[in-house]
Amino acid sequence: MAGHASNEINANVGWDGNGSPFSVGYGKLMMWFFLVSDALTFGGFLIAYGFTRYSYGGAWPIGEETFDALPFLQGSYPLAYVALMTFILIISSVTMVLAVEAGHRMDRKGVTKWMLATVLGGLIFVGSQAWEWSHFIHGTKFGRVELSDGSIATAKGDFGKIQSFEIVKPGAHYAGIGELITNDNITKEDGDLMHAFQHAAAKRNLSGTAGAMLITLHDGTVAKVNKEADKNLELIVKVAGNNHAVSVAADESTRINEEEGSVALYYEALSKGNVVYGANLDENEYGPQTYGHFFFFVTGFHGFHVTIGIILNIVIFINVLKGTYHRRGHYEMVEKGGLYWHFVDLVWVFVFTFFYLI
Amino acid sequence: MEQRDDIIEYSLYNHHSEEEGKKLRKKIWKVTLILSVVTAVEVLLGALVKQGSDMWLTVKVLFIVLTVLKAAYIVMTFMHLGDEKKALKWIVLLPYLIFMAYLIFIGLTEGAAVAAKM
Numbered sequence: 001m002a003g004h005a006s007n008e009i010n011a012n013v014g015w016d017g018n019g020s021p022f023s024v025g026y027g028k029l030m031m032w033f034f035l036v037s038d039a040l041t042f043g044g045f046l047i048a049y050g051f052t053r054y055s056y057g058g059a060w061p062i063g064e065e066t067f068d069a070l071p072f073l074q075g076s077y078p079l080a081y082v083a084l085m086t087f088i089l090i091i092s093s094v095t096m097v098l099a100v101e102a103g104h105r106m107d108r109k110g111v112t113k114w115m116l117a118t119v120l121g122g123l124i125f126v127g128s129q130a131w132e133w134s135h136f137i138h139g140t141k142f143g144r145v146e147l148s149d150g151s152i153a154t155a156k157g158d159f160g161k162i163q164s165f166e167i168v169k170p171g172a173h174y175a176g177i178g179e180l181i182t183n184d185n186i187t188k189e190d191g192d193l194m195h196a197f198q199h200a201a202a203k204r205n206l207s208g209t210a211g212a213m214l215i216t217l218h219d220g221t222v223a224k225v226n227k228e229a230d231k232n233l234e235l236i237v238k239v240a241g242n243n244h245a246v247s248v249a250a251d252e253s254t255r256i257n258e259e260e261g262s263v264a265l266y267y268e269a270l271s272k273g274n275v276v277y278g279a280n281l282d283e284n285e286y287g288p289q290t291y292g293h294f295f296f297f298v299t300g301f302h303g304f305h306v307t308i309g310i311i312l313n314i315v316i317f318i319n320v321l322k323g324t325y326h327r328r329g330h331y332e333m334v335e336k337g338g339l340y341w342h343f344v345d346l347v348w349v350f351v352f353t354f355f356y357l358i
Numbered sequence: 359m360e361q362r363d364d365i366i367e368y369s370l371y372n373h374h375s376e377e378e379g380k381k382l383r384k385k386i387w388k389v390t391l392i393l394s395v396v397t398a399v400e401v402l403l404g405a406l407v408k409q410g411s412d413m414w415l416t417v418k419v420l421f422i423v424l425t426v427l428k429a430a431y432i433v434m435t436f437m438h439l440g441d442e443k444k445a446l447k448w449i450v451l452l453p454y455l456i457f458m459a460y461l462i463f464i465g466l467t468e469g470a471a472v473a474a475k476m
Contacts, residue, residue, distance in 0.1 A: 022446035032450050043458050047465040054469030057476050062409050083401040087394065094390045097436045101382050104374040250411035330373075342436045346429055353425040357404045358418055 031336045035343045038305075042347050045301065046354055049294045059238045061287035062249050063356040065154070069135055074158065082356045085128045086348065092121025093345040096313075100338040103331025108320065111334060115317040118341065122310040129303050136286075136295070139278025141194070143201070144238075144285035145269035151241025153256070154285065155266060160228035162193040168214065171221030181223060189218045197225065204273030210263045213271070235262045238287065295355065302351055305344050312337050389435045396424050 064078035095117040102110030142155035165181040190196040205216040213225040235256040284292035434440035
C-alpha cells in the first residue's frame, strides 16, 4: 500500500527518478511548497501588524467596539457579523473536503455537488466582505470627534433620525422659506438627509447646538435640522485631552455619558467640523492610521486570495462537469484546488483572531 | 518500506472504497463540529470579556491556543497532512514553525523596545 516500491508507477505520475517522492504527485507537492511560501507571506504581514500594535503607545481600536454592526439592523451586535463570515468560510471548507473525498471514490456526482456548494460558499463570503468593507469605509453615524479640550473620542448610542431640513435662507435649488426638504425632494447632489448632514459636518457647514443645528447645503441653502434626539450617547475617549482621560474598555463608567454632558460636547465638535466619518487611506475614525492601512491591506490580500480560489474552483468545477478528471482516472486536481481553498480558510482563522478578537 | 495500515493512502489511482469514504466523512463532520464550537466560544468570550479587565490576559492566551488548535485541525484533517508520509508532513511544518517562532519572538521583542523609546 505505501511507498513506490509496492505501487506500479505510471510514467505520467512518477517523476524522472521513476517514483514519486512521498507518494504524492508532482502538482500536489508543488502546491504544498507554494502554500508554505504563501503562509510565510501572511505570517510576515500578521507579525508586522503585531509589531506595530505592540510598539504603539496609545489606545488601539477594540474589535467588539469597531465591528458591531449588522446589515439592515440598528443597534450593537459585537462581532456577530465576522462570526457569521467565519462560519461561512468554515462551511465552504467542509464542502470542499467532501468534494475531495468524493473524488477519491471516483464519485463524479458527489464531486459536482460539493464543488458547486464550495463555489457558492466562496461567493457568499466575498459578498459579505464587500459589505463589511463598505461599512468600514462609510463608518458609523456618529463618527469620531475631537472635543474642545483636545481629546479625541468615538461615540456609542442610538443616532436620532433626521426628519427634514427646514429652509431658512433659500439657495439655488431649494426655494420657499419654511418649506421642508426630505429624502423625497432632496437633490441628487446632496444624496439623502443623513449623507448631507455628515457631509456638512465634515466640511464645517453645520452650526448651532444639539436640537438647534443649522446646515448649509451644496447650493448655499441654509436650513434648520429637524432631528430626533440621540439616545444614550456616550463618548469613548481614545486620546486624552486637557479635561478627559482615556476610557478603559473594561469600565464603561470611564466613558463620558449624557449626565456628564456628552451631547453638548459632541454637537459642539460637530459645529466646529471636528469630525471624521469612516475610513480611507488618509484618515479613519477607528484609531491610528496604520490600523486602517493594515486592515485594508491584510483583509484585502486575503479577499484577493479568496477571489482567486473561487476562479480556480469554477475552472475545476467546469472540468468535473466535462468529465476531464474522470477520464484521467483520478481527481487529484480537486485535491490540489482543495489544498489552496483550505489554506484560505486557515489564513482567515488567524486574521479573525488578530484583527477582530484580540 | 514499512507498511502502515492505520492511514488511508492518498496516492494517485489508489481509490478509496465506500467503507473508507464513510470513515473519512465521519471524521470530517466531527472536525466541522469542533471548528464551529471553538469559533462560537471565541466570539462569546470576545463579546463578553472586555479588554483591560482582570480576565483579559487569560482570554487572550486562550484565543491564541484555540486559534492554533483550529489551524491544526484544518491542516491535519481538511488538508489531510496528517495522512501523508511523515517526511512530507515535517518538511512542510518544521521549517515554517521554526521560522515563525523566531519571527514572533523578534517582532514582539523589537516592538516592546520601540514602545519603550517612544
